[in-house]
Amino acid sequence: MKVLVTVKEVAEPDDDFAIEGTDIAASDLEYGLNEWDDYAVEAAVRLAEAGIADEVVAVTLGPERVEETIRKVLAKGVDRAVRVRDDAFEGTVVDVASKVDVLEAVVDEEAPDLVLGGVQAADTGFGATGVALAERVRFAHAAVVNDLEVDADAGIAHVHRELEGGVEELTDVDLPAVLTVQTGLNEPRYASLRGIRQAQRKEIDVRDLADLGLSAGDVGGALTVTAMTEPESESDGERIEGDAGAAADRLATVLRERGVGAS
Amino acid sequence: MSDVLVVAEHRRGELREISHELVTAGRELADDLGGELHVAVIAGDVAEFAAELNRPGIDRIHTVAVGEEFDHTVYAAAAERLVERTGAAAVVTPNSVNGLDYAPAVAERLGVPLVTDVLEFTYDDDLTVTREMYGSKVETTAAVDGDRFCLTVRGGEFAPAEGLGEAAVEPVELDPPESGARVTGFEEVAGGDVDIADADVLVSVGRGVGEAENLEVVEALADALDATISASRPVVDNGWLPKNRQVGQSGTVVAPDVYVAIGISGAVQHVAGMKGSDTIVAINTDPNAPIFDIADYGIVGDLFEVVPELVSRFE
Numbered sequence A: 001m002k003v004l005v006t007v008k009e010v011a012e013p014d015d016d017f018a019i020e021g022t023d024i025a026a027s028d029l030e031y032g033l034n035e036w037d038d039y040a041v042e043a044a045v046r047l048a049e050a051g052i053a054d055e056v057v058a059v060t061l062g063p064e065r066v067e068e069t070i071r072k073v074l075a076k077g078v079d080r081a082v083r084v085r086d087d088a089f090e091g092t093v094v095d096v097a098s099k100v101d102v103l104e105a106v107v108d109e110e111a112p113d114l115v116l117g118g119v120q121a122a123d124t125g126f127g128a129t130g131v132a133l134a135e136r137v138r139f140a141h142a143a144v145v146n147d148l149e150v151d152a153d154a155g156i157a158h159v160h161r162e163l164e165g166g167v168e169e170l171t172d173v174d175l176p177a178v179l180t181v182q183t184g185l186n187e188p189r190y191a192s193l194r195g196i197r198q199a200q201r202k203e204i205d206v207r208d209l210a211d212l213g214l215s216a217g218d219v220g221g222a223l224t225v226t227a228m229t230e231p232e233s234e235s236d237g238e239r240i241e242g243d244a245g246a247a248a249d250r251l252a253t254v255l256r257e258r259g260v261g262a263s
Numbered sequence B: 001m002s003d004v005l006v007v008a009e010h011r012r013g014e015l016r017e018i019s020h021e022l023v024t025a026g027r028e029l030a031d032d033l034g035g036e037l038h039v040a041v042i043a044g045d046v047a048e049f050a051a052e053l054n055r056p057g058i059d060r061i062h063t064v065a066v067g068e069e070f071d072h073t074v075y076a077a078a079a080e081r082l083v084e085r086t087g088a089a090a091v092v093t094p095n096s097v098n099g100l101d102y103a104p105a106v107a108e109r110l111g112v113p114l115v116t117d118v119l120e121f122t123y124d125d126d127l128t129v130t131r132e133m134y135g136s137k138v139e140t141t142a143a144v145d146g147d148r149f150c151l152t153v154r155g156g157e158f159a160p161a162e163g164l165g166e167a168a169v170e171p172v173e174l175d176p177p178e179s180g181a182r183v184t185g186f187e188e189v190a191g192g193d194v195d196i197a198d199a200d201v202l203v204s205v206g207r208g209v210g211e212a213e214n215l216e217v218v219e220a221l222a223d224a225l226d227a228t229i230s231a232s233r234p235v236v237d238n239g240w241l242p243k244n245r246q247v248g249q250s251g252t253v254v255a256p257d258v259y260v261a262i263g264i265s266g267a268v269q270h271v272a273g274m275k276g277s278d279t280i281v282a283i284n285t286d287p288n289a290p291i292f293d294i295a296d297y298g299i300v301g302d303l304f305e306v307v308p309e310l311v312s313r314f315e
């Protein structure tokens, strides 16, 4: 069985950041592996370690910068990676359908039995790519999976979907399938030194849209960010100023006024 | 082609509140587009749900009686069928776990752009949506290309529709589609010794605490304040505290007298579980953390300095 993991390098703003035009200034952003994808990678690698998956391939969209993050994923045990580059993927926001256009082409080439990705990307928070991809490539799917058991012989993934309010839905999903993975599914590993060394020799196949039979007109355009602002505070709350001691004094008064720790 | 189709949500026999909120959102959008508002009720006791949903603003309710519970294949097929039938230009669904399990499929089937987690929208020849990015640290407006689209709308952003409506209710036939995913049951998690929803004072700890060993700093405060410990999701994911301590969308919704958020950024899924608290206190090193937007009292500072000081004030 072959597993394809969709991974995204996400941008996280520094505590202090400036908005330039319609995005946060690049110098105020730190890049790293999307938290949710880390759990998807772990799930895939565990399937390989359990002898259920023969090969784990990661796919990502993005500029050369993201290869650092992809190396980390390879160091955790993914066998090889595909990076699709295009000007359209330089920025943070890429509309769902454009991503799916690319991922569809990769799924056609790789023919995986299982596609795993994170529930959402921490930066854009769309939470839609996995399910849209499943529909496009006619795979079964389940979103927000926090428990996974693959029965390869039966061709079924037994999953729990984490609904709101502490309720889980138990679902059997036919393979091939796309599952979006929720944090907490497993405990993502840190790459070992050996893994990091091996990752240097693993292949990152860089592809253009043309390599995938797509053209520039196929991607981008559906969604254009026109403005970015810092949200206005909804509360007229009090910022308690001063050093830790002074802040503690004030907060202790506030809490006592509310009968907390009054005794 | 200027009608709007809203898809209602229910679970285990209960209509979910967001359905009424979407009626308000859908009505606004339909007014902007100059069209009618259709509401779809899919699966379960559709007649009863339709009656409960029938509040002012809706022009027509379509019921699709296929199956008991949510099945994304049925929902996607029904939404597609209703768009064909009504010619709706826009499909609006909840930005819930189930909403995100079928809305992307609906957009794919219809070949229209999808925007998720929408807070606000305006339509003036073109659709403009407001969303958050970077863990609620910024708000963006985005222009959507095209005159047909699919939106998932965040809960709690629109007031629920109220009153008694007069929409016609029309049953719609749908051949049950074959589904590659079959629901076999439900499980309640997060039970156990404590119910954080009962607490008057919650001292709630987030990823900012760094590691399990550091929890004692926060536990000391809970002891000093005679409060109960709760947590954000990563603390529970990491196994530092049990699931029944998790506040938020996928944990427990709480509304204590006092909620002290320590090292918690204030992600939307967390805030959904505690914004009803009477007094919210936040301690966080990041002055831009979204938790400060809803805090009544905010301290920008290191929890490892502020919390021990605070503990000493109650000794």
Ligand SMILES: Cc1cc2nc3c(=O)[nH]c(=O)nc-3n(C[C@H](O)[C@H](O)[C@H](O)COP(=O)(O)OP(=O)(O)OC[C@H]3O[C@@H](n4cnc5c(N)ncnc54)[C@H](O)[C@@H]3O)c2cc1C
Binding pocket: A119, A120, A144, B097, B135, B205, B206, B207, B208, B209, B231, B232, B233, B234, B235, B246, B247, B248, B249, B250, B251, B252, B262, B263, B264, B265, B266, B267, B268, B269, B270, B273, B283, B284, B285, B286, B289, B301, B302, B303, B304
């Ligand atoms: C479908 C779904 C459901 C979810 N359900 C939930 C849910 O029920 N509950 C929930 O909580 N989350 C939920 N989440 C996750 C949510 O999106 C966030 O990832 C999570 O809430 C972040 O937790 P956090 O604030 O503790 O961590 P972070 O966002 O990492 O924030 C840590 C904070 O600690 C601060 N900090 C760091 N060091 C210090 C220090 N020394 N002193 C003071 N402050 C410090 C940082 O400035 C930062 O603001 C859900 C997500 C999804 C997609």
